[in-house]
Amino acid sequence: MHNKAFTPENSALLLIDHQLGTMSWTHSHDINLVKAAAIKLARIAKAAGLPTVFTSSMEDHAQGPLLPELREILPEAFDARIKRPGVVNAMHYEAFNRAVRATGRNKLYVAGITTEICVLFPVLQMLDEGYEVQVAADASASYTKFGDDLALRRMEKAGAIITTHDQIVSELAVDWTTPIGHALSGILAYH
Template sequence: MHKNVFTPENAAMLLIDHQTGTLSWTKSHDLEAVKKSALDLAKIATAVDMPLVLTSSMEGHVQGPLLPELEEIAPKAFANRVKRAGIVNAMHDENFAQAVRATGRKMLIVAGITTEVCVVFPVLQLLDEGYEVQVVTDASSSFTKIGDDAALRRMEQAGAVIVSTAQIVSELAVDWTTPRGQAVGAVLGMA
């Protein structure tokens, strides 16, 4: 195994602010595709028993609740989601920072809405704290394509690896013929 390979045993998944309101504000990507990718990431994390940390910001306001499908896919993670009261950098919320530390993982897969606000700042901080981070670009979106591109470039220059959902899924499956590979394939409708 290559030392930089993310596995269900060494990585955790962080999904930030995939909320009904925040998603509707974004224009950089196709909204249904972003939603599908985010839900696929939650399904995969659940299927391979990878730690999954969910967070939301100001659910009672225009940001709205987390996508209701997340509760069906990952009921425990949904129930334990960190509800932030408007803190932009989720890592500045002690409950979220503690939930990330509690995974015991130093390799993190991150996606969120919006890339240029709610993803970039915690990712920069996580990199500063010594985490290895992969940012899933097609499970994230921003107000504009220009803003999304700028956020991705900033995170990549700081050391994050920019990936797609398909890359993460394949990396976690490792081998489609194994029980894990088959479980991941089933989530994606490949089995």
């Protein structure tokens, strides 16, 4: 059983399909809170220096573009985002799988839209491939609360840790008086 903490030195952030169209289809959570949590995850990654991989699906269709705020926070990761042509499980898409491996990190923070489709299947595969995974439930959403709950339960049963962005920021900070703790505490307070 893994028990070593996720740290800025050993973890990476994966944000899956936080697209304007896709987000508008979800009803499991207040989408404004989900959006705010996803943006905070990007801020956390920037402050902690986490390798970050964005992916989107069919941006030129109804799914639409990724949140523009993500480009403002992490422009390089945004420009390098993996644009999938419609592959449901992002880990099945070689460019994304390669980008995840290229982070060199075995501990992954994951969030996405929708939890029950675009997060569930890649997370199950990440676990199968030996990654340790924490799913930020508050930065993910589904069509229904029922679907969201079942997806979170299924991932947890498979070995993922279900968490929130506040838990992530606190875990990475360790000590609020350090430079990284100070940078991260600003995100915790930012609303």
